[in-house]
Amino acid sequence: MRKLVYIETTIPSFYFEQRRQPDLLAMRQWTRQWWDRNRLHYAVVTSEAVLDELARGDYPHKQEAQNLMAEIPLVPITTAIMEIVDAYVAHKVMPADPRGDALHLAVASFHKADFLLTWNCNHIANPNKFDHIRRVNTLLGLFTPELVTPFALLT
Numbered sequence: 001m002r003k004l005v006y007i008e009t010t011i012p013s014f015y016f017e018q019r020r021q022p023d024l025l026a027m028r029q030w031t032r033q034w035w036d037r038n039r040l041h042y043a044v045v046t047s048e049a050v051l052d053e054l055a056r057g058d059y060p061h062k063q064e065a066q067n068l069m070a071e072i073p074l075v076p077i078t079t080a081i082m083e084i085v086d087a088y089v090a091h092k093v094m095p096a097d098p099r100g101d102a103l104h105l106a107v108a109s110f111h112k113a114d115f116l117l118t119w120n121c122n123h124i125a126n127p128n129k130f131d132h133i134r135r136v137n138t139l140l141g142l143f144t145p146e147l148v149t150p151f152a153l154l155t
Contacts, residue, residue, distance in 0.1 A: 006108035016061035034150035
């Protein structure tokens with residue numbers, strides 16, 4: 001059985017990254033490599049929250065980023081997930097933006113994704129937060145996905 005990967009908004013964004021700094025070029029390369037070569041080894045899902053984030057704002061390659069996600073199955077965002085978001089904010093796991101990072105973590109945890117794939121290393125894939133996230137998820141009776149970047153899933 002293939003492992004389940006929840007794809008967060010930064011992944012389609014970095015697929016079309018245009019900035020030329022070496023670190024950002026590497027992130028784009030690793031994102032494309034994972035997406036184009038390794039993604040098929042996993043069951044991938046996303047949520048309406050990602051599609052909403054991609055739809056907001058005006059940025060280069062917006063339509064392409066939206067198109068990239070068009071075929072990815074959506075997992076539902078339920079009332080229970082919104083309660084998890086509130087718990088994350090109350091326990092200071094994530095910032096108090098209910099449409100942002102806490103929602104992605106709640107969706108991935110609730111739906112028992114093996115991995116939450118992201119380039120958000122401040123609030124999500126931050127090793128300094130892993131223990132706190134795991135403790136709160138255990139308190140809530142939730143599965144804790146591995147919080148990883150595409151680089152971590154390159155084979």
